[in-house]
Amino acid sequence: MALTFSAQTSKLSLKLIESYGINPAEILKKLQIDPKRLNDPNARLPYSTLDDIWAEAATHIQDPAFGLKAVECWHPSQMGALGYAWLSSENLKNALGRFQRYSRVVTEGAYFEIEETPKYLSLILHYRSVARQLPYRTDGFMAIMLAMCRANFGKHFQPAEIHLKHSAPEDTSAFEELFKCPVFFGAKDNRFVIHMKDALEMSEGAQPQLAKLHDQVMIEYLAKMDRKNIVEQVKSEIIKQLPNGNVTDTTVGQALHINDRTLQRRLKEQNTTFKTLMNEVREDLAATYIKDSNLSLSEISFLLGFGNISSFSRAYKRWTGKPPSHLRGSD
Known part of the structure; x- marks a missing residue:
């Protein structure tokens, strides 16, 4: 069965493309994507379509690190209930746990693993076989995670480490400037690492009861998705x-x-x-x-x-x- 992603999440990709002065409508037309579906919270598209959007963007954008600009394009509405559950989570550890459990609301083309040590908490990205594992998409994911953590923790937040399986570009300065932490290229996996003390700090926007309501929405959505x-x-x-x-x-x-x-x-x-x-x-x-x-x-x-x-x-x-x-x- 074909794996899918939430059509609304593609708005982030299109916003990124538009930030480079490229008309995203032309890409949608070329890929035969109905723009009306992107506003439908229940619409889902084949996962390969999202790879197609990113690959098409890469043919128009000369910046090899363009995925990092996703940090400026994320909005919780692009993830529906998952985005708002993230914002109302008690702390980053709970937020990352929710992201791991309910990520299928957003995409079926990847799954996530959480690894804990006394000092660090890691979110590890695993692509499924359907994914093309485009380097700039992985860069985009790490940038999105940074934006999400900053939305909860504050603009001063910075991760402990970033691990990327793809090789280093000729110029790594954009990565260093954005993440302000060690970035390891050619790593054994793709992982976003944060300090455990940051993961456990109470979020200013914490609303545990509201987060649980969003959890219920996602549980019902996933059940409905499996049926329909x-x-x-x-x-x-x-x-x-x-x-x-x-x-x-x-x-x-x-x-x-x-x-x-x-x-x-x-x-x-x-x-x-x-x-x-x-x-x-x-x-x-x-x-x-x-x-x-x-x-x-x-x-x-x-x-x-x-x-x-x-x-x-x-x-x-x-x-x-x-x-x-x-x-x-x-x-």
Whole structure:
């Protein structure tokens, strides 16, 4: 089954890209990502899509350490309940524990391990096999953790050590300037290390009861995700396959490693069908594409997997009551 991530978390990546003067809408368009889904707190995308966003950003940004700029882009809303549970945690040790337990709310493409010694507390990042382990993404994760710790502990917070599996860039000054602690490249694992005394210090924003409420939200979300993830996975795969023009339950099932009968049964359990999801995806994408004056009706028809403009026009009229030419004129 394809691993996913919360669509809202990609806002951080896009904000980072925009900080370099690059229009993130162009990247979304190229990768065929519907921007409306990024505002849906329940939407999830294939984990590979997040790697695609970062890889595409790397082709436009010349700074090899651009991932570190994520420290300026993090906001708790990008992580939903996990972000706010983090802020209301009693201390950093509790916050890191929550992050480890509920990280699947944000991403399934990685998992985390906590290691304790009398002096230090480490959060270790492990990528799953689906991840490309892009160095600048790992740099971005470490920068995000720094931003999160500072949100709880104060701007003066600095980690004890940073360990990165990737090799050192030619210029490491950006790492030294940001983390202000030893940074070890070519390490055996990726780990964010803090002093235990800092981990146990009470956070100014500590609200244990509120944190527990967020915990309950995440527990319920994960349970719901396990039941309904199939719908988002099918929708994401339909979007990916639409320009090929021959999307079927068989082709989508093959991509998700599910046979036809199992796919139909699991969708039925969610009170939907493949045909319904295909129609919903096309309708949602059409509403976005039709507003893009750079796309002709022929191009929109192709992107939505229709064989010709006539088929697209009939579908669009069925969805909206009016033909697309009513808004666009004849292309």
